[in-house]
Amino acid sequence: MLSPGKYDVGALTIGNNALSSIRVPANWRVTLHKNSGFGGAKLVVHGGEIALLDDAWNDEVSSIVVEEPVVAYADENFSGRAALLWPGIYDLSELGLADDTLSSLRVPVGHGVTVWENGDFSGASFEVLESTANLGVNNDRGSSLEVFQR
Known part of the structure; x- marks a missing residue:
C-alpha cells in the first residue's frame, strides 16, 4: 500500500510499467502517469474504486501521485x-x-x-x-x- 505522496519510476516497488489494477481508499484519489517525472497522459482514479486497467493503461504506468484530502x-x-x-x-x-x-x-x-x-x-x-x-x-x-x- 502506498501512503500519500509522489512516486516516480525509481520509487515504484512494483516496477516500471507493471501495474494492472489499483484499489484506492475511500475519499482518496490516485493519479497515474504514463511517463516518469509525472508526465505524459494521466488517469485519475477516485477513492472507493477498484480499477482494472484497460489495454491503454495496463502495464503502462511510470509514476503515481497518491492524495488524501x-x-x-x-x-x-x-x-x-x-x-x-x-x-x-x-x-x-x-x-x-x-x-x-x-x-x-x-x-x-x-x-x-x-x-x-x-x-x-x-x-x-x-x-x-x-x-x-x-x-x-x-x-x-x-x-x-x-x-x-x-
Missing part, C-alpha cells in the same frame, strides 16, 4: 457536517457549510490550509498545518479558505 468539519473533534477539499480555494457556502461554522480540520501531511474570516478571502487569516480537533480562538470564524500543498 483535507477534511473541514462544522463541529469540534472532527464531527458534524464535513467537506472533502483538494488543493484550491473555497468559500464555505460552496461546501455546504454555513458561514462561520468551521471548527476542526483534518490536514494530511504535506498540506496546509489558510482560513480567512470573510467570504472574499479578506480580513484576518490563520494557517493550519496539521490536523486540529478544535480551532480554539479561531473556532467558527472562517468563511473562506485555501488548501495548499507544501
Whole structure:
C-alpha cells in the first residue's frame, strides 16, 4: 500500500510499467502517469474504486501521485457536517457549510490550509498545518479558505 505522496519510476516497488489494477481508499484519489517525472497522459482514479486497467493503461504506468484530502468539519473533534477539499480555494457556502461554522480540520501531511474570516478571502487569516480537533480562538470564524500543498 502506498501512503500519500509522489512516486516516480525509481520509487515504484512494483516496477516500471507493471501495474494492472489499483484499489484506492475511500475519499482518496490516485493519479497515474504514463511517463516518469509525472508526465505524459494521466488517469485519475477516485477513492472507493477498484480499477482494472484497460489495454491503454495496463502495464503502462511510470509514476503515481497518491492524495488524501483535507477534511473541514462544522463541529469540534472532527464531527458534524464535513467537506472533502483538494488543493484550491473555497468559500464555505460552496461546501455546504454555513458561514462561520468551521471548527476542526483534518490536514494530511504535506498540506496546509489558510482560513480567512470573510467570504472574499479578506480580513484576518490563520494557517493550519496539521490536523486540529478544535480551532480554539479561531473556532467558527472562517468563511473562506485555501488548501495548499507544501
